Amino acid sequence: MMNRCLLAMTAGLPALATELPPAIPDGPVTYEAVTYENTESAYAATDYAPYTDTTANADTYQAAVTPETPAVDSGNRGYIYLNAYTSNYNVRGMGLTNDMSSCGYSSVTGSYTPSNRNLFGKGIYQRLSGSYGIIWDGGDALGDTPMFNANYALGKEIFPNATFEIGYSLRYGGLEGFMAKYHDGSPHSLSQDLNMTLKYNDGQKGFFGSMTWGWAFKGLNGIYGDIELGYRFTDVINRTNFGADLELSVGVAPSFSYWTNSADGIDAYRIRAALPFYTHTGSMGRDGRMHVIPWAQVSWSGSNSGKIDRDTGYGPIDHFLFTVGLDLGWHF
Numbered sequence: 001m002m003n004r005c006l007l008a009m010t011a012g013l014p015a016l017a018t019e020l021p022p023a024i025p026d027g028p029v030t031y032e033a034v035t036y037e038n039t040e041s042a043y044a045a046t047d048y049a050p051y052t053d054t055t056a057n058a059d060t061y062q063a064a065v066t067p068e069t070p071a072v073d074s075g076n077r078g079y080i081y082l083n084a085y086t087s088n089y090n091v092r093g094m095g096l097t098n099d100m101s102s103c104g105y106s107s108v109t110g111s112y113t114p115s116n117r118n119l120f121g122k123g124i125y126q127r128l129s130g131s132y133g134i135i136w137d138g139g140d141a142l143g144d145t146p147m148f149n150a151n152y153a154l155g156k157e158i159f160p161n162a163t164f165e166i167g168y169s170l171r172y173g174g175l176e177g178f179m180a181k182y183h184d185g186s187p188h189s190l191s192q193d194l195n196m197t198l199k200y201n202d203g204q205k206g207f208f209g210s211m212t213w214g215w216a217f218k219g220l221n222g223i224y225g226d227i228e229l230g231y232r233f234t235d236v237i238n239r240t241n242f243g244a245d246l247e248l249s250v251g252v253a254p255s256f257s258y259w260t261n262s263a264d265g266i267d268a269y270r271i272r273a274a275l276p277f278y279t280h281t282g283s284m285g286r287d288g289r290m291h292v293i294p295w296a297q298v299s300w301s302g303s304n305s306g307k308i309d310r311d312t313g314y315g316p317i318d319h320f321l322f323t324v325g326l327d328l329g330w331h332f
Contacts, residue, residue, distance in 0.1 A: 078112035079331045081291075086325040088318075089135060089142070091175045092226045092253035093268035093299040095321040100141045100178075107133030107147065119154070127153045127165065133174070141316075145189055147174040153197075161202040169193050169214070179259055180219030183312055191219030204286065205234045208247075222258030227251060230272075237275075242284075247274040255304060260311040266302025273297075291329035298322055 089101035109131040117125035133147040153167030170192050171177065177189030195214035200207070209229040216222055230249025237244035253267040274295035278285025285291055298321070305317040 077115065077332060078110065079329055080108065080110045081327055081329040083107045083109070083133070084326045084328055086323060088321050088323040089174075090268070090299060090321060090323065092224070093251060093270035093297070094175075094253060094301055094305070095268075095299060095318040095323070096142070096175065096316055097318045100316050101135050101137070103136035105133055105135045105147075107131050122156070124154055124156050127151075127155055127167075129153070142174065142178055145173040145177060147177075148172040162198070162200040164196070164198050166196045167194070169195055171219075176220060183260065184220060186219040188219070191216055193217065193220075193224075205232050205245075207231055208249075216258060220258055222256055224253070224255040224258045224267075226253050237277075240280075242277060242279050244275050244277045245285075247276065248272070249274075253302075259304065259308050262311060263304040263307040265304045265307070267304050268299050268301050270297055270299040289331045291327070291331070293327040293329070294325070295327065296322070296324045 083106055085104060085106055087104045088095050089105045090096070095101075109129070111127060111129040113125055113127050117123070119126065129149075129151045131147070131149045135142045135145075135147075149172075150170045151167055153165040155163050155165035157163050170190070172188075172190050176191045180186040180191045181189045193214040193216040195212060197210060197212040199210040201210075202208070207230070210226070211228075212226045214224050216224065228249050228251040230247055233246040233248070235243055236246040249272045251270045251272065253270075254265065255267050256264045259267075272295060274293050276285050276291065276293045278288065282288050283290065301317050301319045305319060308317055309315040
């Protein structure tokens with residue numbers, strides 16, 4: 001039996017000898033692209049191709065394409081703040097006597113930033129804002145006229161937490177409207193201005209501030225400013241369920257021929273303390289949507305108060321004010 005097997009293997013040797021390995025080609029070697037679409041298993045993986053589930057719809061997993069000028073849309077788009085009560089009506093720290101405003105006032109302020117924050121491909125955003133307020137004593141000189149402001153601005157973040165805006169403001173009523181109609185001869189209690197603002201605020205801790213300059217060209221005619229610098233102390237109150245920060249700031253409001261032709265100087269100086277509350281769950285304060293902020297402010301009139309008193313023929317400006325208020329806010 002063994003002899004027969006040996007004879008069969010010997011007979012097959014000539015046939016095997018004819019199947020020689022292919023010759024090695026001369027010159028550079030060209031490699032064709034390898035595809036893994038026809039792998040026997042949908043879950044196969046090699047050292048050269050990572051695992052791909054070929055049973056899925058390929059259209060669902062297309063790579064994201066980054067546009068050349070992406071529209072930046074981060075953070076909150078707007079807010080609504082209710083100034084529930086302020087004990088004294090004032091404009092940038094310059095307050096009025098009790099004959100003009102004896103019972104304080106309340107107002108609601110809102111701001112909205114549309115989602116397209118990359119206008120002209122330059123990272124410019126739009127901001128719409130406005131406010132509506134009332135003096136609580138209708139018998140006062142300003143009590144029969146509601147206060148209304150409307151603003152439109154273009155802005156840009158020039159470095160983290162700092163923005164620059166230029167805008168237009170329409171103001172009706174209040175001290176600006178009163179001075180425009182009764183002392184500057186405007187047919188309505190209306191004023192308009194162009195303004196620019198530089199703001200810095202990280203919303204958490206450390207320094208914050210703003211600087212605004214405006215040029216009034218309708219109703220009132222002149223330049224006004226408002227400069228504020230503050231510091232935020234965190235966790236001055238820290239309880240199990242809630243806490244509070246302390247914001248201290250100082251401000252000064254200059255103006256030039258804004259209220260009257262001869263009023264060039266400082267409208268008012270002010271010191272302000274605010275106590276923004278927050279919850280440890282994040283629902284209120286800091287990055288939360290809801291805000292509760294009690295505050296107090298002390299202000300002194302500047303050199304312009306005497307000039308306004310002289311030009312109007314009576315004394316509408318209060319030379320010292322202690323004001324308290326409560327703001328309720330909602331960010332969206």
